[in-house]
Amino acid sequence: MITWDERYAPAAYFYGTEPNDFLREQATAIPSGGTVVCLGEGEGRNAVYLAGLGYDVLALDQSAVGLEKAGRLAAAKGVQIQSLVANLDGYRLDAARWDGIVSIWCHLPSAIRSSIHRQVVLGLKPGGVFLLEAYTPRQIPNGTGGPKDVDLLPTLAELRRDLAGLEVLVGTEIDRVVQEGTGHNGLSAVVQMVARRPT
Numbered sequence: 001m002i003t004w005d006e007r008y009a010p011a012a013y014f015y016g017t018e019p020n021d022f023l024r025e026q027a028t029a030i031p032s033g034g035t036v037v038c039l040g041e042g043e044g045r046n047a048v049y050l051a052g053l054g055y056d057v058l059a060l061d062q063s064a065v066g067l068e069k070a071g072r073l074a075a076a077k078g079v080q081i082q083s084l085v086a087n088l089d090g091y092r093l094d095a096a097r098w099d100g101i102v103s104i105w106c107h108l109p110s111a112i113r114s115s116i117h118r119q120v121v122l123g124l125k126p127g128g129v130f131l132l133e134a135y136t137p138r139q140i141p142n143g144t145g146g147p148k149d150v151d152l153l154p155t156l157a158e159l160r161r162d163l164a165g166l167e168v169l170v171g172t173e174i175d176r177v178v179q180e181g182t183g184h185n186g187l188s189a190v191v192q193m194v195a196r197r198p199t
């Protein structure tokens with residue numbers, strides 16, 4: 001199976017250089033000018049977009065190749081981001097450090113996902129916002145992007161359970177057309193969430 005480093009090795013950006021649509025719609029729910037960590041950030045398109053809005057952004061991913069490209073994209077767009085090569089398996093977020101935590105297509109095995117989402121609840125500052133878009137199990141037959149392993153795909157019910165303690169501002173499962181580079185193309189079954197840590 002191809003690794004993420006191998007997938008990101010070509011010069012082209014696999015998911016393009018424009019931010020994810022749901023992030024673009026919802027980003028300003030994150031407190032203005034705050035600290036944001038983007039989990040599984042890959043080649044940096046979302047982190048760079050948030051930096052352009054004035055956030056102080058850390059892009060975290062296991063792929064050093066992806067994060068090198070993220071740094072180049074930031075330089076090309078004239079913004080600064082921090083990056084961290086790290087594995088989310090067993091990862092601990094600093095408590096109450098983040099105004100925003102972003103997870104776009106960060107598909108993890110269910111046990112790791114649950115553990116990280118409990119970390120998300122603790123890692124947000126009071127008033128901080130978690131923003132997620134992921135494919136759901138209904139996406140598998142579509143073949144328009146995302147993993148084929150159902151264990152990597154969350155449902156809204158599961159997210160609500162793992163993120164208990166956050167106030168859900170947006171929580172929906174919908175079908176929408178996703179066009180992102182060559183990686184995601186076509187009608188897709190997704191779950192979207194914006195959730196805030198109560199003050």
Ligand SMILES: C[S@@+](CC[C@H](N)C(=O)[O-])C[C@H]1O[C@@H](n2cnc3c(N)ncnc32)[C@H](O)[C@@H]1O
Pocket residue numbers: 004015020039040041042043044045046060061062063066086087088089103104105106107108
């Ligand atoms: C589908 S890509 C999404 C990239 C980016 N969020 C975007 O929207 O362009 C999933 C990313 O999650 C990262 N990832 C998967 N498992 C991970 C893990 N255990 N720890 C850190 N990153 C991981 C991969 O390296 C990959 O960059």
